[in-house]
Amino acid sequence: MATISDVAARAGVSRSTVSRVFLQPQVVAEDARRRVLAAADTLGYEPSPVARSLRRGRTGNLGLVVPDIANPFFPPLIKAVQRQARRHQMALFVADSDEHADDELALVRAMAKQVDGLILASPRVAEADLRALIEGTPTVVINRRLEGIPAVVTTPEQGMTQAVEHLAALGHGEIVYLAGPEQAYSNQQRRQALENACRLHGLRLSELGPFEPHFESGVRAGDLVLAQGGSAVVAYNDQIALGLLARLSERGTRVAQDVSVIGVDDTWLARMASPALTTVRVPAGAAGAAAVRLMVDVLSGGPVAGAAVELATELIVRSSTAAPPRPAATA
């Protein structure tokens, strides 16, 4: 690989000049600039990002840690982050923690020193560990609140309220919540929103779980729901809801007619399921983009220590919800 010195020698200028040609072309004389570019071209020279990072103290890279790439909620978020990062001339490095706190820590540790900023989506790590680790690395979290750390959170209140109203309007009197991972911030948030809405509209709420946010968990939940009875189910996320849908169909229960099911996230799977899944849309892409914007503010020294961007959610009604089989106490 050619270095800046090689180019300088070939172009008959100093290293400084070569450097300038790439950083502030305007200040270099037309003549010298052309010679440098020609030399760089024939030598196939490109500035070493590593050396540049060392000297500058910035890498131009952003890191993103997600709990599970296979969860269809995250790809749109990742894509949005990548697009937004590119817009600010930064490259994005993504890592997957496999829903595992230890791996998450290891990943954060590996990344922290190689990126200018770290975006953590739905981190599971214990707060103390996390704080210790990101000491010195600008960090933005998505879907978790940590005092003093800028965050983007989606607020389930609106969506969950709409969901409860929707079910109440259809005549349901009680709701079963299929809980997500106990330590997940989103789970606590969603449960709380659901509780509040139910209290407000006089619906009974029961809970099953916790479940890992996977399709298989939903399948397992299906049997529990059938055993316990219940006409309306709200799942922690679409994946669980879809597993539930599959299992209910398998066991001869008609989704919507017999049991109404609502998911959360509105991943593309919700649309493709049959029946199409009624779900609370969570703006994943918007959250990712907002996180990058926050990060940019942080990096440019903005006073955003505890800033939090809140993004609303909304219910998307499709075909997995309907009036309960035997009219409940509507009147």
Place this chain on the structure above:
Amino acid sequence: MATISDVAARAGVSRSTVSRVFLQPQVVAEDARRRVLAAADTLGYEPSPVARSLRRGRTGNLGLVVPDIANPFFPPLIKAVQRQARRHQMALFVADSDEHADDELALVRAMAKQVDGLILASPRVAEADLRALIEGTPTVVINRRLEGIPAVVTTPEQGMTQAVEHLAALGHGEIVYLAGPEQAYSNQQRRQALENACRLHGLRLSELGPFEPHFESGVRAGDLVLAQGGSAVVAYNDQIALGLLARLSERGTRVAQDVSVIGVDDTWLARMASPALTTVRVPAGAAGAAAVRLMVDVLSGGPVAGAAVELATELIVRSSTAAPPRPAATA
């Protein structure tokens, strides 16, 4: 952030000694080692990966570029690569090219100099561009053959042959192939395998497309299939097949009974669809792991220039295939 000099000063040793404590602890005297570790601990020192990379000429990072993280085929591959990389003490950086050749080039360019090796999954980039870009960066490709570049390819022959045999045995006399992106190596490979198998078993083969490998393409394909008629369809991948399934159901056509559908990839969606999708399993995880192993060989100077690992595929029969509605010419 504390530097090696800070630690050295605090521990009362030279920078060399500090460095050695982290690289070859055995050669440092017990006493000095303890002092250094203590100093490092209180200062919260960790060697700067950037400086280390510059000096060593290696970053300890691997890069992986995939065409679409949202395609459920890739997450298992990504996870496998990440796991395998970790096993070799390397961190993995993932980037998504959005099925876009230009973006892919830009990503490769951004990554190339910051990683020790690059793994390109199903690259769409034109061969010449690619070769120019990876000049000087050890590269392994997955699902594409490029003379002289080590590769891991999945061979559709076995799976496609089994698929054709399966359909033929059920009594189908012709197959419609829903093609993937024209320039995709996998598409050419799969079409070819299908052609050969059809010729061998005397089935007629027709083709629709090309389609982008998305659910929506499959939906669109559904109408084309219905218009043209045909009792058996093989799609480029599961996503297209699932879109097809959804559309056929929507239009009142019963999958399996009226039209048999076979996908390729065996992503987890194939299992969850209803009816569950018969599909050709492509070992994504194994491919990822194999790619890392190849990469490690390359990096350790092994003579693997043109090496190619081939991974077989197999048909997984589920519920989307059945005998054609009116018995075809079986006897």
Place this chain on the structure above:
DNA sequence: CATATCCCTGAAATCGATCCCATAGTGGTT
């Protein structure tokens, strides 16, 4: 006691760039 051997340590060069500072040269102004 002199010398060889082995361990441990530090000095200094190096990786490839950036960037501050000094200066040579040019042109304009009085």
Place this chain on the structure above:
DNA sequence: AACCACTATGGGATCGATTTCAGGGATATG
């Protein structure tokens, strides 16, 4: 002619580590 302002360039320190090489000191050997 003297001076100023300004532009383009080069020299050299620097980022934070690794690594080679040489040497000091302790121990063993003759």
